[in-house]
Amino acid sequence: MSVLAFACILTSFNSNALAHEHVAFDANVSSWASIEVQRALDMGLVPIIDLPTDYQAPITRSQFRCIAMNYIAVQENCGADIFDKLVGTYVAEKNLDGTIKSAFSDGSQNDSLAYYLGLVQGRGDGTFDPNSAISRQEAAVMLIRAYDVCGGTMPQDPMTTDYIDGEEIADWALDSISMLASWNVMNGMENGAFMPKEQYSIEQCIVTFLRLYENAPISRKNGNIAPMFTYEQCRDYLNTITVNVEECIAGDSIITEEVDGPIASFIRLDVTGVMLGTASMYFLYKEGGIKPVDLGICSYPTPQNTIYSSLRTENLHFSENGQIFYCNAILPQDAILNTIDGDEILVHQSGTYQISIDVGTNRLIKLESADLSSIPHI
Known part of the structure; x- marks a missing residue:
């Protein structure tokens, strides 16, 4: 392939x-x-x-x-x-x-x-x-x-x-x-x-x-577009598809990470249950709008903005002006894609990755392993 x-x-x-x-x-x-x-x-x-x-x-x-x-x-x-x-x-x-x-x-x-x-x-x-x-x-x-x-x-x-x-x-x-x-x-x-x-x-x-x-x-x-959907509407929508941790059952979505910044909030949703365990990450913009966040790491290709929740995130924070989002992503095992031809392709190696994203453009700025070796990605 x-x-x-x-x-x-x-x-x-x-x-x-x-x-x-x-x-x-x-x-x-x-x-x-x-x-x-x-x-x-x-x-x-x-x-x-x-x-x-x-x-x-x-x-x-x-x-x-x-x-x-x-x-x-x-x-x-x-x-x-x-x-x-x-x-x-x-x-x-x-x-x-x-x-x-x-x-x-x-x-x-x-x-x-x-x-x-x-x-x-x-x-x-x-x-x-x-x-x-x-x-x-x-x-x-x-x-x-x-x-x-x-x-x-x-x-x-x-x-x-x-x-x-x-x-x-x-x-x-x-x-x-x-x-x-x-x-x-x-x-x-x-x-x-x-x-x-x-x-x-x-x-x-x-x-x-x-x-x-x-x-x-x-x-x-x-820079002159009036938002169709406000920050509050986007947040209310996420609230309609999530439940409180105390009330969740297998298959429910819960908010597991939330960090507020001057420009946007970062929110991670996890679907509960062993077989259904996936996570979605979003920027909710204060001026209105919501986008999925791609950390550049995939533990396995899965449908529509989701990754296996085994990919842990920590040390999440925004820069002082809110323009850059930082986090560490921990991949506990190698991400391997099995192709229809029977080939195995190593997508990402297990380990800790340091990530930074431009909040305004939603562009990945840096993806590096913890030892500061740059990691190629597709």
Whole structure:
């Protein structure tokens, strides 16, 4: 098994993997898009496990929705998976039994969550039509909707564009296309045409969401995003999925570590029980938002932000200004991955690791063994 394939396996277990490493991927990408696609991957804008490996292929409505939700989660300083849960808790309409009310007769629950955010609309007959391809003009409108969800506003008189096929652009898409062109997010072809009805590709979707994040006036990059979910709401959500230690039974989640800092709080959750023993770690940001914390150590790849709770953490603290989080992680035994080919790959050796993380960017700064030897990691 190649290192690239192994890196892809590890990444697939954690869709919210930190951007502390160059994220490896094995996808079919056009040369013009490769640099921006890689940058979007490093930022966490791309839900790798939810997309096919051919990024030149036409994108479906459901796939577009998935990337758009990732974009909004990044803007809102949230991990993608927990952002969906927050939307389900605080935004979505509920049935009498508390379950999320389906917005469409087809599609998934995540399609419904996007509807309640105002990101997507149906076809008018109660369907979402999740597997249909998206045209360029439809993509422009959905890009602007995602921007609106994050607090962006359209100017009263957006910039006009003069495409040679402008008469083919639908009236409902004109303002969105003009605005995106003015930000250099989505432009026309070299011959001066926009081609509004041409199918949109996965790589085009990824690149334009990256440009929307980097070029639009309202963005977390510019520090002017108003949080959708406050610190208190994020904390209340964690409280709903945990129990007191005195009341826990096998399978319950309990808070086992909590450290408060000026910028964020660090919280570790452990699931009780020998067979279910996993841990999840989060930064809860004082300005709003919540992200999973990746210490860079995995005792074994496990689903979605979890590690075996046998990985102990100690000496947890923030720097005085709160910008750096420090801890020691103790791995009691070697972490070995058994591949489908029957190979064994040593992921991390047992021992104590010294770790520091940039709290604002959620990037791993240092991962070293206790003897100060730098430990390579994937």
